[in-house]
Amino acid sequence: MTCPQCQHENPVDAAFCDECGARFEAACAACGEPNRPGAKFCRKCGQPLIQSITGSQTETSRFTSPEKYTPKHLVEKILTSKAALEGERKQVTVLFADLKGSMELLADRDPEEARKILDPVLTLMMDAVHHYEGTVNQVMGDGIMALFGAPLAHEDHAVRACYAALRMQDIALDARGSLARVGAKLELFRS
Secondary structure (H helix, E strand, C coil), X not given: CECCCCCCECCCCCCXXXXXXXXXXXXXXXXXXXXXCCCCECCCCCCECEECCCCCCEECCCCCCHHHHCCHHHHHHHHHCHHHHHCCCCCCEEEEEECECHHHHHCCCCHHHHHXXXXXXXXXXXXXXXXXXXXXXXXEXXXXXXXXXXXXXXXXXXXXHHHHHHHHHHHHHHHHHHHHHCCCCCECCCC
16 A cells, blocks of 8 residues: 555555554545545445545545536536526426446446446546536436536526437447447447
């Protein structure tokens, strides 16, 4: 395990750096509880903790809250929109999108490997939503729920949701090759 402060290599089970004495426990992003190195779930609230690529820090998935995955330009528009901050009644379009057959795809894989497969696809799905100024309201395992028309009002919110769905399908077709390299088969459901 590499120390994030002094870059010294330490044994994997170390709680403190042998060189500088830095503590390796990391706080859960959801509740703030310190967790031991290598923990996969928070011992207080049960939220998943995902090891970083270097294995030196514990961090939660980047899909845990909208603040982590909403593009800055949309955040600025939302914060400068008086109606979005005060709230009002309006019609919106809700888009649900998920991966067909993902349970079979991930059944025999460990959680870290599953995240490595799902996260890039979820990111591309969210990019499609953000391209049409929708907001991702929730990330649920292998899928997303997105809103169009709130908090940013658009008269054509339903059309924007349809365009985002079509863009997701195009992205999914492009992603088939990279998923096949890890043994995953991506199918599209069109109705």
